[in-house]
Amino acid sequence: MEGMDEIRDTFFQEAEELLGELERGLILIQEGDRDSETVNAIFRAVHSIKGGAGMFELDRLVSFAHAFETVLDDLRSRKIGLEANGLKTMLRSADLLSDLVRTARAGEEMEAGREAVLMAELAALSGGVADAAPSAFDAPELPAGPVSRLYDIRFTPLAALYANAGDPALLVRELHRLGTATVSCDASHVPDLSELDPEGAYLSWTVALETTESEDTIREVFEFVEGDCILEVIAGEPMVVEEPAVVEEGDGFDVAALLARMQAELGDGPAPEATPSPFDMPFAPDFSADFSNVVDLADMRPVETPAPSPAPAVEPVAAPVLAASPAKTEESKASSAPAPAAGATIRVDLDRLDRLVNLVGELVINRAMVAQRVVEAGLSNTAAVSVGLDELEQLTREIQDNVMALRAQPVRSVFQRMSRLVREVGEAVNKQVQLVVEGEGTEVDKTIVERLTDPLTHMIRNAIDHGLESPEKRLEAGKPLTGTVHLSARHASGHIVIEVSDDGGGLNRPRVRDIAVSKGLIPADAQLSDEETDNLIFLPGFSTASTISNISGRGVGLDVVKRSVQALGGRISIASRPGRGSTFTLALPLTLAVLDGMLVTVADQTLVLPLTSTVETLKLKPEEIHALGSSKLVTLRGAFTPMIDVGRHFGYRHAPADLTKSVGLVVETQGNTRTVLLVDEIQGQRQVVIKSLETNYGSVPGIAAATILGDGRVALILDVDALVSEASASASDFSFAIAG
Amino acid sequence: MTKTILTVDDSRTMRDMLRVALTGAGFNVVQAEDGVHGLEVLAQNSPDVIITDINMPRMDGFGFIENVRRDQRCRVIPILVLTTESDAAKKARAREAGATGWIVKPFNTTKLCDAIRRVAG
Numbered sequence: 076m077e078g079m080d081e082i083r084d085t086f087f088q089e090a091e092e093l094l095g096e097l098e099r100g101l102i103l104i105q106e107g108d109r110d111s112e113t114v115n116a117i118f119r120a121v122h123s124i125k126g127g128a129g130m131f132e133l134d135r136l137v138s139f140a141h142a143f144e145t146v147l148d149d150l151r152s153r154k155i156g157l158e159a160n161g162l163k164t165m166l167r168s169a170d171l172l173s174d175l176v177r178t179a180r181a182g183e184e185m186e187a188g189r190e191a192v193l194m195a196e197l198a199a200l201s202g203g204v205a206d207a208a209p210s211a212f213d214a215p216e217l218p219a220g221p222v223s224r225l226y227d228i229r230f231t232p233l234a235a236l237y238a239n240a241g242d243p244a245l246l247v248r249e250l251h252r253l254g255t256a257t258v259s260c261d262a263s264h265v266p267d268l269s270e271l272d273p274e275g276a277y278l279s280w281t282v283a284l285e286t287t288e289s290e291d292t293i294r295e296v297f298e299f300v301e302g303d304c305i306l307e308v309i310a311g312e313p314m315v316v317e318e319p320a321v322v323e324e325g326d327g328f329d330v331a332a333l334l335a336r337m338q339a340e341l342g343d344g345p346a347p348e349a350t351p352s353p354f355d356m357p358f359a360p361d362f363s364a365d366f367s368n369v370v371d372l373a374d375m376r377p378v379e380t381p382a383p384s385p386a387p388a389v390e391p392v393a394a395p396v397l398a399a400s401p402a403k404t405e406e407s408k409a410s411s412a413p414a415p416a417a418g419a420t421i422r423v424d425l426d427r428l429d430r431l432v433n434l435v436g437e438l439v440i441n442r443a444m445v446a447q448r449v450v451e452a453g454l455s456n457t458a459a460v461s462v463g464l465d466e467l468e469q470l471t472r473e474i475q476d477n478v479m480a481l482r483a484q485p486v487r488s489v490f491q492r493m494s495r496l497v498r499e500v501g502e503a504v505n506k507q508v509q510l511v512v513e514g515e516g517t518e519v520d521k522t523i524v525e526r527l528t529d530p531l532t533h534m535i536r537n538a539i540d541h542g543l544e545s546p547e548k549r550l551e552a553g554k555p556l557t558g559t560v561h562l563s564a565r566h567a568s569g570h571i572v573i574e575v576s577d578d579g580g581g582l583n584r585p586r587v588r589d590i591a592v593s594k595g596l597i598p599a600d601a602q603l604s605d606e607e608t609d610n611l612i613f614l615p616g617f618s619t620a621s622t623i624s625n626i627s628g629r630g631v632g633l634d635v636v637k638r639s640v641q642a643l644g645g646r647i648s649i650a651s652r653p654g655r656g657s658t659f660t661l662a663l664p665l666t667l668a669v670l671d672g673m674l675v676t677v678a679d680q681t682l683v684l685p686l687t688s689t690v691e692t693l694k695l696k697p698e699e700i701h702a703l704g705s706s707k708l709v710t711l712r713g714a715f716t717p718m719i720d721v722g723r724h725f726g727y728r729h730a731p732a733d734l735t736k737s738v739g740l741v742v743e744t745q746g747n748t749r750t751v752l753l754v755d756e757i758q759g760q761r762q763v764v765i766k767s768l769e770t771n772y773g774s775v776p777g778i779a780a781a782t783i784l785g786d787g788r789v790a791l792i793l794d795v796d797a798l799v800s801e802a803s804a805s806a807s808d809f810s811f812a813i814a815g
Numbered sequence: 816m817t818k819t820i821l822t823v824d825d826s827r828t829m830r831d832m833l834r835v836a837l838t839g840a841g842f843n844v845v846q847a848e849d850g851v852h853g854l855e856v857l858a859q860n861s862p863d864v865i866i867t868d869i870n871m872p873r874m875d876g877f878g879f880i881e882n883v884r885r886d887q888r889c890r891v892i893p894i895l896v897l898t899t900e901s902d903a904a905k906k907a908r909a910r911e912a913g914a915t916g917w918i919v920k921p922f923n924t925t926k927l928c929d930a931i932r933r934v935a936g
Binding site (some may be wrong): 079082086088089090115116118119122123125126127129130238239240241242245246249255298302303438465495520 | 825826827828829831832835870871872884890891892893894897899907909913914915916917920921922932933934935
């Protein structure tokens, strides 16, 4: 089939959504939901995954989904009840199902036999051996019998066949496909019109079929109507070659004549019933040659109030509903789009969306340039063109917001994955944990949603492993045995704020401090506020776990989390209350296309610093500057902080900056390291549209990207992390200076 | 004469699959996402064949077929049921509900067209 790759993508996308629904449903049930619709929904989810997987011959996925579905089917038909154990098996099955989907999507093969245990558990739940899943494709058709036989087929439809919109003419035609058929119709049981039940079944057919096909194949033709007809297939002796059988006319039964007779009777007789009861009576058609004729006749069946009119009889039947005229076809084409339902969606290629986002970025820049020209031309603020530009600004801003919203997605997809994580981590460290999720509908740029998984995974692992106390300690402290991890998302002042909090013991500040000192991260006599102490855990090389568990001991510390959050232009912090728990707070921008920047001047160049990395600005006094080898340090509240002269660093000038005319910008980089950047002047804060330098020019160390200013000039956006590590690589290591 | 097929399935994958297969085979395709939607679409279209899934939210396939069979205008439209099971009980139930025939998933274009031909010429 064509377009299969695209459909495959659709399948996996849909499967992800269905897995989400499955997870959500199971959690609801875990929380005590006993609504039958919930069970139905999870059954449907697994069922749909199975159905789709079958189309792509993902056999392992199909068989596991089948075993899972069987249990869910029993559950919804109340054949089995649900116990805690059963629910656990189902949750784990959901996890495995999602693993199977993901490995299938990646085109990988999961290690053999991983399903075995769960398959057995599922089979035990449904109280028996899981029946084999349907094979991916039907068995090949039976090979044609070598010899030709003459079969005598007698076929008498029952009323039920017609009621289900079955059509004997089509069945007879199917027989024609198998060989040479001689058909005759027995209409002798058709009663007089006065006694005729329009929905009755009065006709039967006899077909002499000469074919090389087997009897089974013949019976297969009647598969759909089995039970709705009386069928006899009598096989004759194998035949010797015979002259080609001539298809005969059906038994002298003349449709036109019957119709004419009916019309005549209707015309004379009482008026037809008011209800437009369709004549659901199949007329024995002329099978001899022209089959299109049969179809036409068949189409005429739903007669709406037959108008009593003179011959020719076949013509006058009122426009049959089903006989689609060309005009009708047009009409149905036009209306073929389903009625726009609420929440209708359209899928758009991501590239197109990104192109649009880029174009809007250009538009914003262009508008700013025009505005600048207007100012340069010396026009007043009240000039018509300025007023017009203001309106244009309003519009572009709205367009920008709306376009950004196109890329926005709810964080739900990431949040959903966390419940599995909580289960697994909880089991691994023997703690009972419940996850409470809030605001999963909060929307943020798709790229940010995708990159949230890692930091969130880490924070949640950390919350369970280090945050929550052991069950014994919780009982001692008079807390409920089951610990709670809260995961929430909300919008706040142009950012999305995500919080992960636990109701555990909170950070052990004296210990945090001891570790930081023992690892040489802070001087032994450093004066730190509670907040500063708490944030020490984000330092590289800090780990409070005295025993490395396989949960958080993956060689990744919270410093990595902090770095990945910063890479997204966000910030992370922790607040802790002893005995009450800790809260990680993550603040991220809503989009990656626009940056809140601090514009500064360095040697007549305009540079942009990400606002998120800027902590404070200060006027420097000469007595606070200390030289240390080739580099300089600033005393910042008693702590030595490295200083970078940005103009010299980038080679804009060779002479050192004039301190009396310079401004210091305190920036925070990886692991809370603070550095002072020396610039000439601060221009102000502004939102800038990020333009990739790499795609337009090339990668430059210390420069993250570029933007175009209102006057049309290009301004470089500094990569503060790279700048600082580059500068400190050439100087000595001042890691103790972080205590600022 | 191009035949119009109405497909009713809640799975996007299955809808895409049916659309691609049927359009490729020269049919005109109209689609709906569940039974309720199917009836709405049916009110505005006159398909020659209906293909419906069974397990769907809002109104399942059985409910949908019953409604179609009660409708004087639509009752003679052949209905094919999509099913993953090939066991007799499921088929009997589909027929009881008023289905004309069935297509066992997974299907391919040939299987699909065969089933359509068998119920609608």
